[in-house]
Amino acid sequence: MTPNPGILSSCLPTPVSNNVVFGNGHSLPVTHIGSNSFPLPSRDLLLKDVLVVPSLTHNLISVKKFARDNSCSVEFDPYGFCVKDLKTRTPLLSCSSPGDLYEFSPSSFSSSLSGGSTSLIASANSFELWHRRLGHPNSSILSNVMEVANTLAIIFNSLLLIMVSVCNFLVRIRHSKMARLNDYIAH
Numbered sequence: 001m002t003p004n005p006g007i008l009s010s011c012l013p014t015p016v017s018n019n020v021v022f023g024n025g026h027s028l029p030v031t032h033i034g035s036n037s038f039p040l041p042s043r044d045l046l047l048k049d050v051l052v053v054p055s056l057t058h059n060l061i062s063v064k065k066f067a068r069d070n071s072c073s074v075e076f077d078p079y080g081f082c083v084k085d086l087k088t089r090t091p092l093l094s095c096s097s098p099g100d101l102y103e104f105s106p107s108s109f110s111s112s113l114s115g116g117s118t119s120l121i122a123s124a125n126s127f128e129l130w131h132r133r134l135g136h137p138n139s140s141i142l143s144n145v146m147e148v149a150n151t152l153a154i155i156f157n158s159l160l161l162i163m164v165s166v167c168n169f170l171v172r173i174r175h176s177k178m179a180r181l182n183d184y185i186a187h
Contacts, residue, residue, distance in 0.1 A: 003056040008034030011052065020053055028055045038104070040092055045070050045083065058101070076102060 001020065005011045011034030019027040032052035037044040047061070048069050063074050071086045080096040097103050 001051045001053050001056055001061075002059040003052070003054050004059075005032045005034060005052045007036065007059070008032075008050055008052070009036050010034050018051075020051060028053045042085075042090070042092055045072070045092070061104075 002008070011032045013032050014030050018030040020030055021027045030051045030053055034050050034052065036047045036050060038047075045066075046069055047066065049065075066072075067074055067086075070083075072092060073084050073086055073089075075082045075084065080094065081102050082091050082095075083093040084091050095102070095104060
C-alpha cells in the first residue's frame, strides 16, 4: 500500500469503492491499484496489486504477498532484513533498519522510490494494537477468561477438599466397623 500513486509504474483507478481496515478498527479508502518493480543486479523484485491509500503515512508491504509474488523469503533480525531467492537461498537484498520499522532504503533501488521509503512492517505502538492486528482477544476478554478460570480453580480445589474429607470420613467408618467386627469375633 502507498499514499502516492506517482511511485507506481502502472496505476489504474479502482473500479469499485474499496476500503482497507486496520488493526485499530479504522478504515481508509483505496483510490487506485498499481504495480512496480525494484531492479536488482540478479533480477527485479515485483510489487503487484499495490493499493493506493492517500491517507497513509508510509508505504506498507504485505511480506507474505511479496514473498509469494517473487518466490523469495524474507528473514528479519533486530538489525534489518534479508531477501533471499526461495530455491537457491541466495541473498538478493540486505537492508539495515536502525529505527522501529524495517525499511527498503530508497538508495537500494531505482529512483522510482522518490516518494519515500517503504515499510515492511509497522512498529508496535502498544501490546493492545498488536493483539487486535493478530486477531487475538482484547485484554478485557482475557481478564474475564482469567477471572472465570480462577473461579473455576477455586471451585475445583474446594470440591477436591470436600472429596478428600468424605473419603477420610468413610475410611474412619470402615475402620470403626472393622474394629467392632474384630471385637465381636474375638468374644
